[in-house]
Amino acid sequence: MSAEEFYNKVKADAGLQAALEKATDSGTVADFLSANGCSASAEEFAAYVADHS
Numbered sequence: 742m743s744a745e746e747f748y749n750k751v752k753a754d755a756g757l758q759a760a761l762e763k764a765t766d767s768g769t770v771a772d773f774l775s776a777n778g779c780s781a782s783a784e785e786f787a788a789y790v791a792d793h794s
Contacts, residue, residue: 744779744788747774747781
């Protein structure tokens with residue numbers, strides 16, 4: 742799924758929000774995205790979030 746699709750999924754799920762925050766804090770965002778079916782890189786996802794927050 743794209744960065745946009747995953748961002749919308751995270752926005753709607755408090756559990757994913759908490760897991761993303763934990764991944765961000767631990768530097769494992771790329772692994773988190775991959776494990777959750779997001780095809781975007783950590784950098785692509787961060788850029789999308791920055792543009793849409």
